[in-house]
Amino acid sequence: MTNPRCCSVIRYTAPIQKVRCFTSYQNFALEFYEKILDNEDTSPILFHVFSMNGCTLFVALWELLDIVSNGATIKNRVKGIIFDSSPANVQPMQIANAVTFATLPKSKYSEIFRPFYKFLIAGFFTSLRAFEWIHSFFDSTAFEKNNAYFRIFKISDLPKNQLYLYSNSDEICSDHSIEDFIKNQKERGINVLSQCWKTSEHVQHFRAHPEEYTKFCKEFLDDYVNPH
Secondary structure, eight states: OOGGGTOOOOOOOOOGGGOOSHHHHHHHHHHHIIIIISSSOOOOEEEEEEHHHHHHHHHHHHHHTTTSTTHHHHHHHEEEEEEESOSOOOOHHHHHHHHHHHHSOTTTSOTTHHHHHHHHHHHHHHHHHHHHHHHTTTOTTHHHHHOHHHHHHTOSOOOSEEEEEEETTOSSSOHHHHHHHHHHHHHTTOEEEEEEESSOOTTOHHHHSHHHHHHHHHHHHHHHTSOO
């Protein structure tokens, strides 16, 4: 989708099987920084993040750039960000659906084991959310410390050009929480573009609407990363 436009595409996915908490993403962010960004390159950068796995990794990386010596220079190279199915306040059962989908594909695991695993994961994340809620009585930043959705609201220097691609039918990252964040960014004066489809599923918008999706991304790239 972007290769013909003289772009180098780097794909990095945080292995969800190794994620335990936000700290896990901080470790992955450091690895990404050391392997990809810690160099003398001056090319413009566009982030394209998918779901809360990608969004959380981006939040961890953006915070890391605040403390490394060349972080400000790297941030200045970032011309925009595309959010696909994020950021969202994902609930425990929605997290369980996502983890089950990613780690136990239907083609390899029985329908007997998958629901059991899903409810086990949901119970674990419900316990974590309950702990955050209790902790919030003693620490007003409890949710921000453990949840990237609340954390990203506090970041004041996000990329100034943002494109959101999401759906009303997403059963994992709800449209209303994405729209709450979009509203927040608009109120801050950020240049926000968005497209909400009616029927496409979680991170399946390109498959469901390939021509529209490609058009939005190419126009965003041309307007803010490679302007003529």
